[in-house]
Amino acid sequence: MTDELLNVQGLETQFNTPEGIVHAVNGVDFTLKEGETLGVVGESGCGKSVTMLSILRLIQQPPGKIVAGQAMFRGKDLLKMSNEEIRHVRGGQISMVFQDPMTSLNPVMTIGKQLAEPLMLHLGLTKEQARDRSIELLEQVGIPRAADRLKDYPHQYSGGMRQRVMIAMALSCAPQILIADEPTTALDVTIQAQIVELVIRLREEVGMAIIWITHDLGVVASVAHRVNVMYGGFIIEDSLIDDLYRNPLHPYTIGLLGSLPQIQSEGRKRLYSIDGMPPMLYKKPHSCPFAPRCKWVVEKCRLVNPPLIEIEEGHRAACWVNTKDGSVRDV
């Protein structure tokens, strides 16, 4: 596979907390192809953000610790790079947009300064060049009167505009990968639609690959080519976008899709709900982490954790049970 941009294998990350070790990511394998948009879906605490932060080594160590795995980016392991090298990758080749645009912008620095910083650092532009490029970038993300607004501070921007600035900043050095961590969660629906539209447009213009982390199966349906569903620190399903919605294989994905009300439906069906709650990860799960909430559960699920296996072409799931007929897989 030549067009593979990022290949992550066996990633494990833990946090040492006063209550014990939290096993946040427990062996995650995935690949990202050039130009592809990968959606990573899961509920809070499933390990989706920690996975991406680990790859960029943005986990605070301690208490965090990347205990195993590799993340190959253009022939080099991000997890083994020197601090100097990884700093060049961050913001330069792989950049990130965070959920909360208020806390991720520096409140005492003007927007112009914050935008110019990576340009001068990674691309070696002069102050004037950086300023001109900043204006271009702000225009590109649809901020009106861009030149005037460089002097403004983050609090003078609305939530949606701040997120546009974050995106401008992330794209400023023409990265190959953009990691967007719940970029629209804090925004209203009409603003969310604006941001999604913007990212789709920029993806076509710039051609970068995107990892879009979200808990919203609706947003993912509008942007992603492929989706990884995470639960309990594992990827439990990996599928092309259409397959996932039309033919979910893992009981958790089936439950998650069933628990969403259908906006088009006239009638009032009771929502399908998954009983119980996501696991606390104080122990590394050696059985299927979803077993306590699963209605297809069989003895095997409580003994051995199912690996992520290809069940249909290009569609992987980590489940012992064939949810279509209830039979147990042996693999």
Next chain:
Amino acid sequence: MSNHEETLIRVEDLKVHFPIYRGVIRRQVGSVKAVDGVSFQVKKGETLGLVGESGCGKTTTGRAIVQLYKPTAGHVYFRDIDLVSLKEEPMRLMRKEIQMIFQDPYASLNPRMTVRDIIAEPLLAFGMATGKELDTRVKELMRLVRLDPDFIYRFPHEFSGGQRQRIGIARALALNPAFIVCDEPISALDVSIQAQIINLFEDLQKELNLTYLFIAHDLSMVRHISDRVAVMYLGIIVELADRNEIYNNPLHPYTQALLSAIPVPDPEHYRRRSRIVLEGDVPSPANPPSGCRFRTRCPKADEECEKGRPEFREILPGHFVECFKAEVPSPLKEVTFEENSILK
């Protein structure tokens, strides 16, 4: 849920303005018109959904109904009693009937109180139970919201978000209220937990014959739980209709844009339809646009819209809209959601 013609709550031209003070002598220089003249009714046994984006005044409306904010003008009638004119003590007694559930289950429960104390507080405040009886009632309420009564002496931090919301619901139910204002009760919860809480709301409504004002920004959830839906924008209700009517046949341009912006969990959907993406942000409620409030972002706006505020008119039976441009689609036919979004 059919036979509910009896009106429980009637809101008439409700306004809540918050003063803005400036300077050393704290002179009032203006006001934030958070709610600027809304009227609607809630019938007994129904769920009225109130949707809108942040800052549109939906929470303020909810709080003003419960009299947590003193309305600047207007009336809130509960069984024909005007709550706005009530003195403190009669209003306090009225709160037995009208309760509220808050958005953030982390902030709305006192971390130093046990679940028992939290749920018992309203019972004690109204002298409805004491001693053994109190514990029995608290356990009964915990069972009602599907919480294990053995957890009665635990503290809020020992519970998950969904369980905490159940505690908040139990507290609201303690006094057997008739009407509950649910202010974004599921927005802070995970997807798989949201469905659990929504199902609980529906079960409780049937069991206890409750009436809800359900405030939310999640339009698909609102459609699911509501009988009728009101859409707010910048302090006013722009459209109000039956749940299916408003989703199938939105007549206000804002409702149309809002509906088309909903993320739908179906990739097919995005290939079929084009979205109406609104430009810009919501204007400041301290200085709302003259005339129609939506005109600065409205794709259909012209000079007429600057002239004055449109009347909140009943364009079809039970379907209210505040827009000069809204027209009954003719010939009158069933327009599906997808068709409507493309129509623009």
